[in-house]
Amino acid sequence: MSKSSASGYKNVKRVRKYEFTHRDVPAAFDGCRLGFVSDLHYRSLLKEKGLRDITRLLNNLRLDALLIGGDLHEGCEYVPDVIAALGVVKTPLGTYAVLGNNDYEACYHDILKEMERQGIHLLEHKADTLKRNGGRIVIAGVRNPFNLGQNGQSPTLSLSPDDFVILLSHTPDYAEDVPVTNTDLVLAGHTHGGQVTLFGLYAPVIPSRYGQRFLTGLRYNSNNTPIIITNGIGTSRKNVRLFAPSEVVVITLRRFVNIEHTMHYE
Template sequence: MYFKMMKRLNLLAGYLVVLCVLLSSCATASFSKYKGVGRVKRYDFYSAQLPDSFDGFRVAFASDFHYESRFTACRLPGMCQALRSLDADVLLLGGDYRGRNGGDVTQLFQALKTVETPCGTYAVMGNHERGQADSLARKAMQATGVHLLEHEVDTLWRGKEYILLCGIRNPFDLKRNGVSPTLALREEDFVLMLVHTPDYVEDVNVSHTDLALAGHTHGGQVSLFRRWTPAHFSKYGNRFLTGLKYNSAGIPVIITNGLGTSRKDVRLFTPSEVVLVVLHKKK
């Protein structure tokens, strides 16, 4: 009896291993035509604050490259093709450019330079930009014309109308950066915030922000139904895991799964992605 039971348990374990492999293969498969990019995720965002001339303005957003982790050199062409396909008016980069085991960020930013937009490319730093990784990223940005925003606000113009783009410096250091630059802005202006972690929009008063874009969570890398994950990239658990969420004040934040991986080079039910946000004037 004992041996029969053990045989059945071993057989069941074998079936479970096969099932997990099959699920993993399906869950990490790319459903986009761009190698290395699991999907292109589109959001349509409506706001009465948006100037008329910015109706239809297209924002491309990519984050958490961790180059090279799972996101290797062979995936750079696919990323660039995906970003160019968005026909964006501006490209925003959300931080974490270099992998934990190193990576040529100059090569990464040279590739991103081929994604040309009318308003250029803007970036913030992530938590992995420390020491050498920080200095290498800054040097690569300067060489490729990327505008680094560190607790700064820039103006994007269309004719005589404009929107404001606010970039947050190290959102984990609230002692130094716990006052949002948006507090000095006008309520009637349309303000787009770029920040590495979505926690910042909950930790800090970000009044006058109309929409925030963030990364950092990787969608959990491994998740079930976009609600549960064993990894914890946020102090708020899975509240800001991925997708369109809102802080306690009702301010919307879009969180991307990003492109690379951290800790473990695996994704399960959390496809890598680039994001397109299309702004619309709310009538």
């Protein structure tokens, strides 16, 4: 289930909320709130005031964990500021990130240094465990999903099918290009929701091999694995958005309860 609401901040148009129910969500994580942001491209359309807005908004949302989908910057000089703004967001379970194509093309080592300084966990083809009240879920991250020669084996393959596993990938294409075995939910960005669309229904230009299929919102790969794709926040090439509003995503996890097994009969 999903719904959207105005963020209350000019520079982030909306908060898009999902409730995601799955049998592998532990009881301890029922109601857990995960924030997801991607494609800040600071400074593009996103400037200093917008960056401060994002920090305030994410803190006001009272998230349990923050997940970051990459493409943080539009210049190496902006790396410390954008990562510091995300590092100010405080969550009980921490902040976890993957990188995007912009981040691999320039300033990679600067990003690593600043993320370490801010306590942000960078997941480059590895996984981390989030623990709460005796339960656990797993967050895995893809290293450079455009280089399938080196990274064409999903980091989820070695994980347990009994765990609830979220896979962070900058591009949704990765979940179609390679088997993402043991993944229960993929989070991705990169498409910007098309950035410029015809009433949100069609994007003339979208950076995906699969065209409109992975434009935005909740989609599925060929193995029926759900993928939540965010429009992101910043812009690339031209500083304009049309019917593709900038957004922060909030996912509330719900434990699936089999009603047949919980009913009592006399």
